[in-house]
Each structure stands twice: as structure tokens, then as C-alpha cells.
Amino acid sequence: MPTPSGILWPRDPHTAAKHDLLRRYLQAWFPILLHGGFSRLGYVEGFAGPGGYTGGEPGSPIIALDIFLDRLDLLRERRLDLLLLEEDRGRVAELQRRLDQTLSHHSSTPAELKMTVRRGTCGQDLLPLLREVGLLRSPIFAFLDSFGGPDISYELVRVIATNRSSEALITFGPTFLTRFGHIDKHAAAADAAFGHRGWRAVVDQPPKQKKPFLLNQYRETLRRAGFRYTLVFEIVDEGGHSLFLLFGTSNEQGLRRMKDAMWKVDPVEGVRYRDPRDPQQMLLDLELQPNTAPLERGIVDHLSEVGPRTVEQLRRFALLQTVYRSEHVPRAVRDLLQKGHVRRSPERGQLAGSSVIEVSSTARWENHEIF
Ligand SMILES: C[S@@+](CC[C@H](N)C(=O)[O-])C[C@H]1O[C@@H](n2cnc3c(N)ncnc32)[C@H](O)[C@@H]1O
Structure with missing residues (x-):
């Protein structure tokens, strides 16, 4: 699907799979961290979107808010921050409207829940915003869900990973760099995202190796940033194009729960969701037993x-x-x-x-x- 220009756009089946993964993981993450005894925690999005889709389905910030509102009893005077950043003015307004609507289904906004919604770019504004609201010392789950471009600085990921209880789920689209990586402005942004220039060797890779090369480079970036464990989940759209969700954590429990979520979304291999409209799908073995x-x-x-x-x-x-x-x-x-x-x-x-x-x-x- 081309990058949407309107405020809302239709939700694809592969986006639904991404949301399924997020929902399953957050349902586990929230209670785990609260049992960990932290007095404050944060759910952060750097590319929050408008909070919904043309078909009425919820966007990721609303999915997260619904999960937290359902389990507010767990908070017991501890504070939960939702920090949501989005570049597009119209989408920020729509997101705010949908958050208010979701909260209005509850009798009052719970005091333990603080929401900050801002217009800005992830590359420039998220790190200063995390500092401003004082979330850098608390465990956070950061969902950095771009359309696949490289607007997530290595420095941001490094600062998140410095807190051993913080985690990040990042959408990574290698196609953007295989197509536009030779343009100076995008190459400079990619240097800042990878934290080095080694990814530029992608030009020397044979065509079939370009995407795996970039994926491995970015996975290495997450490790260098400080995450002890990384997982990759591939999301293939109807045209056979891949986006990857990379998960970084330093926590074994987090690793275990994310794998549980991935194996629920892909019961055969645990690593990928393929849009049923993708013709390659026909080639897959449709057994539902894990392939061990x-x-x-x-x-x-x-x-x-x-x-x-x-x-x-x-x-x-x-x-x-x-x-x-x-x-x-x-x-x-x-x-x-x-x-x-x-x-x-x-x-x-x-x-x-x-x-x-x-x-x-x-x-x-x-x-x-x-x-
Ligand atoms: C893939 S969508 C997010 C979808 C949302 N996470 C969801 O699942 O419902 C990406 C969003 O990032 C916004 N965006 C694009 N570039 C951005 C940037 N540099 N910083 C912040 N937001 C950006 C777009 O306007 C778009 O709403």
C-alpha cells in the first residue's frame, strides 16, 4: 500500500496481525512490570498515527489504552504514562479525539494515568520529550511504528536500552533503503539510525542478500544499543513486500512473552505473518503444527x-x-x-x-x- 495521505486509511490484514502481536504482548507486559514493583512505567509511541482506521478498527494507542484501562486495578497508586508522538497535525487531533472518546467510556480519568500527546517527529522530538516528562529512569515499552523509513536515531534506542527493564518494538522496512539509500539525505538519516555507516555496504550485496543484510545490520544495532535479546517478526503484505518488527529486551521474561505472542500469530514457524492475498502464501505448507x-x-x-x-x-x-x-x-x-x-x-x-x-x-x- 502506498503511504496514505488522508488522516485515516484502511487497515490491512498484515496491520491486524501486527496489532494482534502488540495486544497479546501488552496484556502480558503490563502485569509483569507491575509485579516487578516499579512505582512508574511508560508506554511510548514515536509514530502514533490517528488512533483508528477507516473501517472503525482501533489504532495501536487505543489498543494499548484499552488494555491498561481494563487492568487499572493493578496500578494501585503507581503511575502509568502514555506518551504519544505523531508528526501529522490532523492525525494528532484525531488521535486526541479517539483517546478522549475511549476515556469517556470510563467514569473518570484515573489519577494514576497520565497522557501526553504531542505533534513532532520521532527523530528530533522523542528523546527530549522523554526527558521532559521524566520517563528515562522508569521502565518503558516503546513502540516505534513508522511506515518503514529510518527516522529513529540510534541515540534514542541506546538511551531506551540503558534501562534494563525497558523494551522496544520497532518497525523496520529494508525496502526503503534498498531503493533510496543512495540519496544523500536518506543515507545520512540511515547513518543516524544504524549508529554507523556499515549498512552502506548493502550496495555491494547481491540482490537477494540486500534485505537480510540490512535486517542483520539493524538487529546488530539493537544489540549494540544495549538490548541483550532481539527477536524478528516478518510481516508480508498482499504484494509480497516485507516489513519487519524487531523487538529488543534485556529481560528473559519479556523475551519469553514476546515469543509466546509470536507463536500465537504464526503457529507454524513463530516468525512471520503473510497476508492471505499474497500469491506466495499458496506455496506455504498450511499445517498448523509448529515446525520444529x-x-x-x-x-x-x-x-x-x-x-x-x-x-x-x-x-x-x-x-x-x-x-x-x-x-x-x-x-x-x-x-x-x-x-x-x-x-x-x-x-x-x-x-x-x-x-x-x-x-x-x-x-x-x-x-x-x-x-
Ligand atoms: C504506520 S503509521 C502508525 C500506525 C499506528 N502505530 C497504529 O498501529 O495504529 C505511522 C505514523 O507515523 C507518522 N509519521 C511519519 N513520519 C513521522 C515522524 N518522522 N515522526 C513521527 N511521526 C511520523 C505518520 O503520520 C503515521 O501516522
Whole structure:
């Protein structure tokens, strides 16, 4: 879809998938942080949009507000800030109207909830705004959902990541840079977003490698900024064009919950949503069982490298180093046992967290990189 010019635009199925992911994650994030005992927390958007779509569906700030209003009982005198920034004047006004409307369904605006809606650009204004409202010392969830251009400075991401309890979900569209990255103004903006000029080597990549190259560069940017863990979720529109949602967190619980959300949206591979109108969709295997074959290869590679490991250690390996949930490990190990690629000790009895798994001498695998 071309960049919309009106205040509202129709919501695509892939945007609905993005909202599904956001909703599922926020429903988990809000209670987790409140149980963490923080006195103040923030939900921040740098590209907030108008708060809705032409078909009447809610935009991301309204989705978030609804979740928070539903669970206000959890706040108990702790403060929650919603900080929403949007560049377009008409969309700011529409967003404010929709926020007021959502709040009017509640008897009064709860004192614990503070909302700041501003017109401005994410690149220039979000960091000063975070300072102004005093949110930099509190855990925040930042949703930076641009149309895919590079208007998110590395400095902003670095400052967010400095707080070990803060997280960011960022929309990244490599197509913009593969098409316009040679134009000085966009290249300079991309230098500021990546925090270095290494991404410019994209021009030397073969056509098929350009997007994965940029994606890996940006994922590395998030790690360098300070996020211990990163996850990538691909959203493919009806024309087969990809946008990526990159999630950065330093918190294992956050990583676990985001994976849960991703595997709900994509029950087969946990990494992608494809618009049903995309012709490539027809090529996909429509089984709804998780495909654990890459995890099995990953486990065998890992065991070959580090030696025998308990099932519990393999569960942590899956959580921290693959796209899989730790819950996928027992099934993968059982499949590997059945195929004779691994051995276990003790040999009999229930497979438990303490069961030790090692590669059997007959297993032969090609090196395979799991995402
Ligand atoms: C993808 S839409 C956001 C949609 C919204 N997050 C949702 O899911 O409902 C991107 C928004 O960013 C705004 N925008 C574009 N460039 C911007 C910038 N540099 N800073 C802030 N907002 C910008 C656009 O006007 C548009 O409303």
C-alpha cells in the first residue's frame, strides 16, 4: 500500500496481525512490570498515527489504552504514562479525539494515568520529550511504528536500552533503503539510525542478500544499543513486500512473552505473518503444527559443540538462542530420540528436565543456521 495521505486509511490484514502481536504482548507486559514493583512505567509511541482506521478498527494507542484501562486495578497508586508522538497535525487531533472518546467510556480519568500527546517527529522530538516528562529512569515499552523509513536515531534506542527493564518494538522496512539509500539525505538519516555507516555496504550485496543484510545490520544495532535479546517478526503484505518488527529486551521474561505472542500469530514457524492475498502464501505448507525441524538441527549442532546437556539446559538454549519457545524442546528431543540422532540418560523412564541428552555417534548433520 502506498503511504496514505488522508488522516485515516484502511487497515490491512498484515496491520491486524501486527496489532494482534502488540495486544497479546501488552496484556502480558503490563502485569509483569507491575509485579516487578516499579512505582512508574511508560508506554511510548514515536509514530502514533490517528488512533483508528477507516473501517472503525482501533489504532495501536487505543489498543494499548484499552488494555491498561481494563487492568487499572493493578496500578494501585503507581503511575502509568502514555506518551504519544505523531508528526501529522490532523492525525494528532484525531488521535486526541479517539483517546478522549475511549476515556469517556470510563467514569473518570484515573489519577494514576497520565497522557501526553504531542505533534513532532520521532527523530528530533522523542528523546527530549522523554526527558521532559521524566520517563528515562522508569521502565518503558516503546513502540516505534513508522511506515518503514529510518527516522529513529540510534541515540534514542541506546538511551531506551540503558534501562534494563525497558523494551522496544520497532518497525523496520529494508525496502526503503534498498531503493533510496543512495540519496544523500536518506543515507545520512540511515547513518543516524544504524549508529554507523556499515549498512552502506548493502550496495555491494547481491540482490537477494540486500534485505537480510540490512535486517542483520539493524538487529546488530539493537544489540549494540544495549538490548541483550532481539527477536524478528516478518510481516508480508498482499504484494509480497516485507516489513519487519524487531523487538529488543534485556529481560528473559519479556523475551519469553514476546515469543509466546509470536507463536500465537504464526503457529507454524513463530516468525512471520503473510497476508492471505499474497500469491506466495499458496506455496506455504498450511499445517498448523509448529515446525520444529530447525530446532532439532539447532539442538544437534549445539550438542555437537558443547557436549551433553540436560533437557532443562536445552530449554534455556532454545529460549535464548533460537526463535523457539522452551516448551518446544521436549517434543524436538523426543523426535530426535526416535530418529536415533541423540541418546539420553537415564535410558528409560519419563523425559525430565534433568535427563541428559547427547549426540549419538550416527547423527550426521549439515551445519544449519537457525534464525
Ligand atoms: C504506520 S503509521 C502508525 C500506525 C499506528 N502505530 C497504529 O498501529 O495504529 C505511522 C505514523 O507515523 C507518522 N509519521 C511519519 N513520519 C513521522 C515522524 N518522522 N515522526 C513521527 N511521526 C511520523 C505518520 O503520520 C503515521 O501516522
